[in-house]
Amino acid sequence: MIDLEPTSGLPLSLDDADPALPLRLAGGLQPGRRIARSLAELRPALADPQADGPDPAYWMYNGVTHFSAADDRGVYHWRYDLTVLPPGRVGEEYLRTVGHYHPLLSGRSAAWPEVYEVLHGAALFLLQRVDDPLSPPGEGQVEEFIVLRAKAGQKALLPPNYGHWTVNTGAAPLVVCNWIAADFESDYAPVLAARGPAGYVKATPDGPGLAANLRYAHLPAELGHAEPLDAPELGLETGRPIFQALLDRPSVWRWVCDPELAPVDLRSAIRITRTDPFPT
Template sequence: MLGWDGDLPAPAVRTIGDMRPVLANPLCTSEDPLYFMYRDLARSDADWRWLHSRHLRYDLTVIPPRDLCGEWVKTKGHYHPENMAGVGYPEIYEVLEGQAHYLLQSRTLDDIVLIAACAGDLVIIPPGYGHVSINPTPDETLVMANIVSTAFESDYREYEERHGAAYFELCSGDLEKNPQYPDLPPVRHLRPNSGHGARRIIRGPLYNLIGNEDALAFLNRPEKYAAIFEVLLKG
C-alpha cells in the first residue's frame, strides 16, 4: 500500500449495512465492503511508544471507488467531543493516493465547508466541526492517513439521527441538501487547509511528524491554537 511498508493488521471494515442509515438512498445495496480502516499503526516500536505517550494514534483509511446509487462512496461522518478546556478535538489528514473531498459542518450548522484534496495535501479538521471523507472519483482508490488524539471516542449520533451529513455529494457533481436538516448556508469551498507559502501551518509527510512535539501539540491542546484555526477556516 502506498505510504506503508510491510504487513498491516486486519482492518475494521464498513459495509453497506453499516452505512445505510447515512446514505442518500438508504435502499442502496452492495455485496462488497465500502472502506477499510487500519488503526493504531507505527513503523517501529519507538514510534508507537512516542505516539501513545502523547495520547496520539496514526491510522490509514482505504476507500475504493464506488457509486452508491448515484452518491459517491464516503465515510460515515462524526463529530469530536470537547477536551477539558471546553474546545473540540481537531484531527489532521493526509491524502496519500487518489483524491478526497472533506465535507465539514459546524455543530451549529452555520458553516458548511468542502475541501478538495489531492495526494500530498494535508487537511486539518478544526475544533467544533463534524466531517465526512468522500472519494469523488469513478476509478481511483483513495488512501489517506490521519493522526488524532486517543483521549476521546468519535460521536456518530447526529449523523445517524439526521441520516447523513448536511449535504450528499452525488456522482453528477451536485451537492444535494439532506432534507433532515433545517435551512443551511451555501457550501463554502476551501483549498487544503494546512496553509500555503509563508502562511503554511504544518508540512508533511504526516508520518514524518511523529516525534515532533511542537507540530502535533494542537491535537490535544487546541485551545492554544485558536488563531491558527481561524486562519485555516478563512482559507
C-alpha cells in the first residue's frame, strides 16, 4: 500500500498489490466518478492502435470534491480530480492519457488553464500549442511543443491554449491530482483526429525518446524541455499540496477559473531548460 497523504494532504492510499490499482479514500472522502479508461478507448489516439498494452489503460476519479467561492469579480467553481496510470507501454509507446484541449472562455481568446500535482511517481506532461485546434492535422501548424518533467510533490501548470497529455515512463504507478474549473467539458475530437500528440514518447535503447507523429503536416522546428517552478503568487509552492492551498486561499486561485485574474504570467511557473530540434 502506497501512502499518498504526505504529498496530497488527504487520507489517500494506492493499493499497488491490486492489478486494478484502486485508490483507498478515508475520512469521508468520496471517489467522485471513477472511470476506467479502456485500452480500446485509448487506441484511436496511439501511434500503433493495434499494439498490446495494459487494460484498463488508466483510471480517473473526477470530482473527488468540488469547491466554490465568490467575490466582487464573480463566482468561481473548482473541481478536484485524481488520475492513476500504471507503468508499462502500448507497443513501443509509453502509457499515457488520451489527451485533450480546453475550450475558449466565452468571448475570450484564452482557453481554460489547469494545474496538476504529482502525488507518486514521475510524470511527463506533453504540452502542445497549435494555431487552430479545430483544423485537420494535415492543415494546422504546431507552433510549440514542450515536454514538462515533474516528480512527486511538484506542480505542473498547464497554461491556456495548450493541448496536453500525461505520460508515465517510470517503473512505478503514476498518481496525479488536478484542480480545474468545473464550468466546461474538455475537447477530445482534435486529439483523436490526429491520433494523439505531435510527438510520441517511445522506448529507445537510451531510454524514453520522442518520435514525430507525421499525421501533423506542420511540426515545430524545436522541442522544449521544461521543469516546473514555484509560483507563490499563483498558490504553487513546494511542500504545500494544492488541495489545501486552494481551500485555504481561494482568492489566490481565481486564475484557474479566469486566467485574466492571474497576478503574473502563467508561463512563469514553467522554465524551459533546453531546446532540441524536433524529431523528424
